[in-house]
Amino acid sequence: MTGFIKPLRRWGLGQKLSATLCILVFGVALLISFFVMGHEERALDAELRHRGSNIVRTLARLSVEPVLQDDPWGLYKVARDIVRSENVMVYAMVLDPRGDVFSHSDPARFPIGEPLPTDPLTSAALTAEGLLIQVGRDPAGETVYHVTLPIVLDGQRLGVARIGVTRRYLEGSLTRLKRDVFVISALLAALGMALGLVISRRMTRSLERLSASVRALSQGRLDEWILVETKEKDEIGLLADSFNQMAESLRERIREIQATKRYLENLLENANDFIYTLALDGTFTYVNRKFLELGYAKGEFIGRPASAFLLASGDGRAEGNGREAFEARLQAKEGAERVVVVTTSPLRDNEGAVVGTLGLAKDITERKELEQRLLRSEKLATIGEMAGAMAHEIRNPLGSIYTAVNLLSVAPERPIREEQLVLLKTIRDETMRLNRILTDFLRFARPRSPLFRPHDVNGLVEEVLAALRHDEAARGNAVYKELDPRLGPIEVDADQVKQVLWNVVLNSLQAVGKDGNVVVATAREDGTAKIRVRDNGRGIPGEELSRIFEPFQTTKGGGMGLGLAIVQRIVEAHGGRITIESEEGKGTLVEIHLPIRRS
């Protein structure tokens, strides 16, 4: 039973309703048909008895004369005609008073003069006063009404008229009726089913849409849920209305939540700090977009221990669960590592249990560098102040020494020896070298602001190169010029630019030695005046190149190593920039860009 009912539970409302309607209609139709057929059957029964009685009376009346005239042939024709003319007839016969067949509608089977096979009806009929009806069945199982009536004339019994009427043709019509009723019932049932389907379809269409919408909502497909429309204002209609309201507000909430989530994600993702979460085992569970700057993909962090990337300096721990801040270094895949200040706090679930660590690492690399540079500047400034004061104090006695030596060598009170003269010259040269060093130092320590005037850079180059020809360091080396005549005048401090050219070209000349050459070129490029100084000298080693502009860096004797530091300071004071490329053994290229227009 349950095996039968179980699949029914999976039926839709429509199927259940249709099936119920179908069964109901079919059942009612069958009930009615059984009632009608029962009624019909009783009516037919009465009708048959009535007709049988009438026919047998007719037969009895028509039999009198043939019986009296001993005319079985004549009676046969009567019996035959009655059987032929009445569709209910099975047979008609007349028995003589002894019960023998006088004549029969089927003489071949019931020969005249032969006794009829004895049956209760025949026995009863031979002595009966009136009509007798007996219900029997023929060999085919059909109901047969045997009706008898005595043939009596003037009180004399001539025989018995007997007929058989059958329900066969009526059975036929009954069968047709049953079939019709069944067909109509089936049609009605089908109609009921169809009606059920239509009704339930109307009912369930809204429910199905409701259900689909709920599914869409529950799966988060907010844009797919359909507004359940129904014009019906029945329970389903009300339910649909309620659902619509609920769905609308739910969608609103969900959108708010999603918006908030996106906002928070944006906050985290776009934060300028490294934000991450760690599991209890110290592996990354989340990193924000900032981590991409380290050159890794996000996937390369997730699930790996934080210690592989985050190296705490000091005793700070990346996965520290306190709220302390500590400094650490973040390993980068490409480029320099980052210095960060990490603040951590425990991550708790809704019950308050610690489930991990939230970390925030602030990138302080630049600040750190800035601090160091500042520190250096301050140091330099302090040194500069002190050195400047000292240099100034030294310069005055140097001037006196120089003057005194000059006086001694030009106009001595008494003639001095050649050896003495050489000594005097040495004093004078060293004094001048000291003065130069002091001048450089003062320039570096006490830079003055440039005084911008329009000048022809090409002219300045010519001047410097002309002056350099007299410098002993430049002697014997060729300096080539490739000056761009389109350059025109630009606003520069002429003395400072000449100082720059002097220092750079002199460095190159000193680098090439004998048979080397130096090319000085000017050009106008991208709104700047470009000055290139190229030599084929010995070049600068890499480690020196990286610190080439730092003060007091020198590879040659006779200087304080302030030349290029001064150059860089002047160029930057002009808003320009200077780059040096060099390859050991092949030469060096210095490029200076000065802005043509001063903003």
Add this chain to the structure above:
Amino acid sequence: MGVSSVLCFTSLISFCGFLLGALPGSVAAAEPLRIAITSVLVEHYLDVNRQWVAYVGEKLGRPTELVQRRSYKEISDLLQQGQVEVAFVCGLPYVIDRAKFGEELLVAPQVYEEGPVYYSYVIVPSDSRVERFEQLRGKRYAFSDPLSNSGYLVPTYLLAGMGETPSGFFKRYIFTYSHSANVEAVAVKLVEGASVDSYVYDYLAATNPALTSRTKIIQRSPPHGITPLVIRKETSRRLKEQIRKVFLEMHEDPKGREILKTMMIRRFVVVPDSLFNSIREMRRVVERQPLPLALQPAATRK
């Protein structure tokens, strides 16, 4: 005698004087000539009978009236009493009535090539195992009319030859008063055998083979004088001649020929009284036996 059972003329009583007087066109001229037959064949034969009776009247120039009765006995009575002038009667009633009240032969139809003769057939159902008349002992049998030659005298003559009577020989026998009914009674097996007029049987075989095919002929009698058309002795000679002339010339007249064709009769011929001597002889033989006879039509039942 053959046609007599079919068309069954009975005697025709002609009051000669009356007729002669009537002929000149007196009041009696309106008196119709009445012709009697027994109704023995199938239904549509009524029409045929009416046709030739009307034809005769047409040729005579006076009205005719068809009188139909069930049995030969009734027709004999009509002839004797002068209620009809002309009748188709079987050879048996003719020889009886001729001896009794002197009716005369008018003409007789010729059906078969042999002449104005016919036969008595013994028929049984087509599926019957009976092959000879003698095998019908103890069976149900149908005669036509107790005054029929072929339908009664011939079989009883046969029985007499066997030293039997119908009631002794058959289990049950009935009279149907119709040769066609005899064929039908055998076909539906109401009886197991019957004697029939060969003319009727052959006519039915031609017009209703479905019926005759359910029967078969097991015996055929010797030829006997066919059913003649008789006229009352009293009828005037002139009328007798007039009527005879009509019949004798019928096959020469288109309309008459058409009627004859329908009746399957070749022509009418004059026949001598001696044609029926065979019947007289059979009757003589049979009457030596205790006969239930024609005058007791209500047949006995065994």
